[in-house]
Each structure stands twice: as C-alpha cells, then as structure tokens.
Amino acid sequence: MDHKSALNQTKGSGSPQNVNPASANKIRNSRRKEWSVEYLFQKIMERDQAAVSRAITLIESNQHQHQEKAGLLVEKCLPFANKSIRIGITGVPGVGKSTFIESFGTHLADAGKRVAVLAVDPTSTVSGGSILGDKTRMETLVNHKNAFIRPSPSGDSLGGVAKKTRETIILCEAAGFDTLLIETVGVGQSETTVHSMTDFFLLLKLAGAGDELQGIKRGIMEMADAIVINKADGENKKPAEKARSEFRRALHLYPPKESGWSPNVLLCSALDHTGIEDIWKMITEFETTVKENKHFYHKRRQQNRFWLLQTINEHLKSRFYNNPEIKKELQNQMDAVEKNETTPFAAANYLLSMD
Secondary structure, X not given: OOOOOOOOOOOOOOOOOOOOHHHHHHHHHHHHOOOOHHHHHHHXXXXXXXXXXXXXXXXXXXXXXXXXXXXXXXXXXXXXOOOOEEEEEEOOOOOOHHHHHHHHHHHHHHOOOOEEEEEEEOXXXXXXXXXXXXXXXXXXXXXXXXXXXXXXXXXXXXXXXOOOHHHHHHHHHHOOOOEEEEEOOOOOOOOOOHHHHOOEEEEEEOOOOOHHHHHHOOOHHHHOOEEEEOOOOHHHHHHHXXXXXXXXXXXOOOOOOOOOOOOEEEEOEOOOOEOHHHHHHHHHHHHHHHHHOOHHHHXXXXXXXXXXXXXXXXXXXXXXXXXXXXXXXXHHHHHHHHOOOOOHHHHHHHHHHHO
16 A cells, blocks of 8 residues: 655756856866865965865865865965954954944945954854854945955864964965954853954943943953943943943053053944944054054964964874774773763873873
8 A cells, every 4th residue: 555755855946047057067066176275375365265265164174184285275375474453352142243343344344454254153062053144144244345254163162263263364364354353252251262363352342231340350351452332322322431431440450461552442333333433543553552562573473372382282182082092992981980980080091191
C-alpha cells in the first residue's frame, strides 16, 4: 500500500532565461577557484573590496593550509599598513553602537575618508552561531563607496573582539582604509583586548540607565580616551547633560594618562546626527597630541608586542589540543575528574607534561 508523504519535493526552477549561460559559468568558476596569495595581495593593493573580504575569510579559517596562506598574505601586506587611525568603540548592549557607527562612519565617508568597520558579533555558547547582522543595521554606510563593513563572530575569544581582528586590521590598512572603526561585542568591563589594538578607545554610555554609578568604577572607563553619551535627544537630553557632568567629575578621580591626553565627555544623538562632528574633531585633536609627543608610535610598538604574545598563546593552545595523544588522553582525564578519581589540577598537570 502506498503512503503519501507529508514532504513534497519540487523540481528546481533552474536558471532564469535572461541570464547568459557563459556569465553564469564564469561566476560559478570564480567562486570555486582558490585565489593565490600573490593574486589576493595584488587585488588588495588595487583596493578591491571583494578581495579584502575573501582575504579576511582566509585568515579566519581554521584549516591548516589556509592558515599558512593567511600568514604569507599578512606578511606581504604589513609594509603597506600602519597608515590609519584605529578607533575602538565599545559600550553595553543597547547603547546604540551600530546606530552610532552608521552615523559616525557615514559622516567620515562623506568627508572623503575611507572607512573600514570591523564589527564583532557575539557567538552563542549554545548553538555556536552568530547573527552577523551589522550590515543590515548600517543601511546607508554599507552602500557608501568609501566604506567597507565586515562583521565577524567573536567565537571563543575574550576581550570583545574576534580572534583574527589584528590581522584584519593589517589587510584593511594595506587596502587603503585610513579610518578603522572596531566595534566590540559590548560585554562590559572585560574588553581589554580591543584597547590593546587601537589608538583611540571610545566608550559609549547612556543616561538614566544606571551607567553613572558603573562608570565611576575602575575598569573599562579608566582605559577610555573619551566617553560619549549617546541618545542625547528629546526628553533624554537633560538627563544626558546631567550624566555628562557626573562622568566629568568621575574622570578627575583617575591619574593622568601616559599619553598626555585628558579624556573628555561629549553628548551625541546618532539618530539625529548631532554631536558627530564634535566627536571627530576631538579624535583629530587626540591624534595630533599623541603624534607630537610620540606616544602614538610608542603605543603602536606596544600593540605589536601584545600581538606577538597573543599569537604565541594561540599557537601553544592550538598545538596542545591538536596533539593526537593529548586528544585521546583528555577524555580519560575528564572522565576521571567527573568521577572524583583525580583533581582538575592534577589532570591538567599530567596533560601538560605530555606536550
């Protein structure tokens, strides 16, 4: 007896009749082929955004052969990098980071700046997936000829940024982007990594959301080169002005910065595009100050040292977990820990002695 399935399979619609078959095959072949390091490098130097996207995908890959190619590509790009201002932008979820970057980035792009936005999206600890919806939220900026937006998953990396953000910065700078906006996942006071890879660290705050008390605590606010109170419009304008005064008083509690820069507190409304020009003016004043007193170059050297140490840590971690003997013994030790037959410290020491 035949049973009708609840699932129906329909025949594919095929290619539209107005599509040239030769063009369709050309597109399919270009997607299939592996671009060489030299070809990718040439296209990046020609400021080809598709090549930049493909290169970032390459460096984010966990495949061994891709990692080797990515390393060679970054080395080739490095002499053409370091010609930008790197701006880290952070704040708690809901503070309006994407809306702010849309408004701020569009202002800069309209002024002739070449803007690259590296947006980091949180990765779910349950499903392992990320939404990567920043391009959708930045409708105007994503279509601007002077802008490039790349969302990346945070993965298991800490500090509010993706694992390969540093390498991505080098690629974008080699492609001629002179202003880099690095948006973090917004996880609170643990975002120290983004501070170690940027020149200017911008902290977005809200008025009337309990942020005034949180801001007075040492931590992320102490690292900020400026605080911007967003959504200072309508009925929220007076509370924002009050919050600005409180944050300014709080900043006086901190010791002077090594850079010689005195952090300021500004108001803006990303929605109404007010205060945006003042923020850029402040950042250019900061850049002038730290370049004149040479702190800019000192911090860039510190960024490279931190990058070296982070890369060593990543390689050691990767080598440890990819060791076949350790992979096999790791499960045995985890079972022993679960059964209280050994302590986590003893199991860890045993596994580390095998490497």
